[in-house]
Amino acid sequence: MKLDVNLSIPRKDFDVNVSLTVSSSQVTAVFGPSGCGKTSLMRAIAGLESSATGFIKMADQVWQDAHYFRPAHQRDIGFVFQDASLFPHLNVFDNLQFGLKRQAKDKRRVSLEQAIDLLGLSPLLERSIDKLSGGEKQRVAIARAVATSPAVLLFDEPLAAVDAAHKQEILRYIQSLHCELDIPMLYVSHQMDEVARLSNNLLLLEKGQQLASGRTVEMLSQLTLPFAHYEEAAAVLDTVVTAHDDDYGLSSLAFAGGHITVSRDNLKQGDKVRLRIMARDVSLSLQHPEQTSILNILPATIESMVNEGHAQKLIRLNVGGQIILSRITAKSVDQLQLTAGKSVFAQVKAVSLLI
Numbered sequence: 168m169k170l171d172v173n174l175s176i177p178r179k180d181f182d183v184n185v186s187l188t189v190s191s192s193q194v195t196a197v198f199g200p201s202g203c204g205k206t207s208l209m210r211a212i213a214g215l216e217s218s219a220t221g222f223i224k225m226a227d228q229v230w231q232d233a234h235y236f237r238p239a240h241q242r243d244i245g246f247v248f249q250d251a252s253l254f255p256h257l258n259v260f261d262n263l264q265f266g267l268k269r270q271a272k273d274k275r276r277v278s279l280e281q282a283i284d285l286l287g288l289s290p291l292l293e294r295s296i297d298k299l300s301g302g303e304k305q306r307v308a309i310a311r312a313v314a315t316s317p318a319v320l321l322f323d324e325p326l327a328a329v330d331a332a333h334k335q336e337i338l339r340y341i342q343s344l345h346c347e348l349d350i351p352m353l354y355v356s357h358q359m360d361e362v363a364r365l366s367n368n369l370l371l372l373e374k375g376q377q378l379a380s381g382r383t384v385e386m387l388s389q390l391t392l393p394f395a396h397y398e399e400a401a402a403v404l405d406t407v408v409t410a411h412d413d414d415y416g417l418s419s420l421a422f423a424g425g426h427i428t429v430s431r432d433n434l435k436q437g438d439k440v441r442l443r444i445m446a447r448d449v450s451l452s453l454q455h456p457e458q459t460s461i462l463n464i465l466p467a468t469i470e471s472m473v474n475e476g477h478a479q480k481l482i483r484l485n486v487g488g489q490i491i492l493s494r495i496t497a498k499s500v501d502q503l504q505l506t507a508g509k510s511v512f513a514q515v516k517a518v519s520l521l522i
């Protein structure tokens with residue numbers, strides 16, 4: 168099952184032109200500055216933009232083409248907005264039931280119980296909506312969308328109004344949806360940490376135009392794209408837990424370029440773990456550093472580098488076929504005579520586990 172989209176949406180100052188395919192169990196993040204057309208795209212896919220022209224197909228069903236426009240309520244979409252938009256006079260359970268009623272019984276693939284479990288809502292079912300935190304409301308909104316057994320899930324900045332602590336919790340729930348529901352998901356966000364954690368693919372929009380699209384892991388480390396130049400620029404590695412060191416409470420995570428050691432943090436052997444390594448946390452050495460407190464030292468080859476302002480350089484490192492980024496001073500680059508093709512050791516000072 169996949170969602171195919173090829174749309175042109177007229178806006179006040181420009182048209183939004185997007186062509187994308189999202190396979191089931193994939194999350195595509197839609198990223199771009201305010202006003203670039205992200206919400207317009209979501210609304211057009213949902214059938215809420217009658218001026219949009221082009222083509223939308225979900226699995227073998229055409230939702231829109233030159234001759235046909237399937238109305239929003241027949242598009243089998245779960246839509247989660249920044250604002251949870253729940254019914255304040257109903258409790259959590261009744262809000263969820265309302266979602267369920269929208270879907271014909273024979274088309275239900277997700278039970279209400281499953282939606283409640285997936286979002287951890289059992290303890291809150293009797294609670295009235297006005298007694299929920301912002302994060303809890305958003306979990307109800309997501310469960311309500313899931314309970315309709317949608318063919319596609321659209322998220323439009325669902326965490327923009329949620330505080331940092333609840334955000335991590337909800338991200339975990341959304342991640343589990345991705346594993347449990349075998350459907351395409353689109354996720355609009357301004358936040359790099361959300362994109363890095365959730366998405367397999369990434370679409371970058373600017374003034375309605377598709378600047379770039381591709382696998383998130385590759386896009387984040389491309390020096391020609393803006394992501395690598397943000398203050399919080401980071402590479403993402405997909406790894407597998409291979410061993411534990413119980414004496415020291417550490418786990419070893421394998422990836423194509425070697426191993427990374429992290430605090431154990433309830434990891435189980437065989438778990439798939441996505442890691443985020445910030446460019447500013449990677450320093451370089453020409454020899455393997457000895458007598459250092461840094462545990463993660465990876466042999467790497469410099470692929471390319473670019474200036475970051477006057478004083479810094481951003482370096483793309485190949486670690487056994489995987490890419491990590493390093494941001495160091497231009498002075499260090501000169502002192503170590505670093506150039507493309509040179510072998511170095513990357514010292515990774517900190518690693519975030521995106522779980």
Ligand SMILES: Nc1ncnc2c1ncn2[C@@H]1O[C@H](COP(=O)(O)OP(=O)(O)OP(=O)(O)O)[C@@H](O)[C@H]1O
Pocket residue numbers: 177178179180199200201202203204205206207208
């Ligand atoms: N119904 C409409 N008709 C014409 N233009 C619109 C309409 N709705 C929004 N716009 C304009 O289209 C552009 C894209 O808006 P849109 O809301 O899709 O951007 P966005 O990327 O989602 O922004 P944000 O991140 O701030 O939510 C903006 O310039 C906006 O003013």
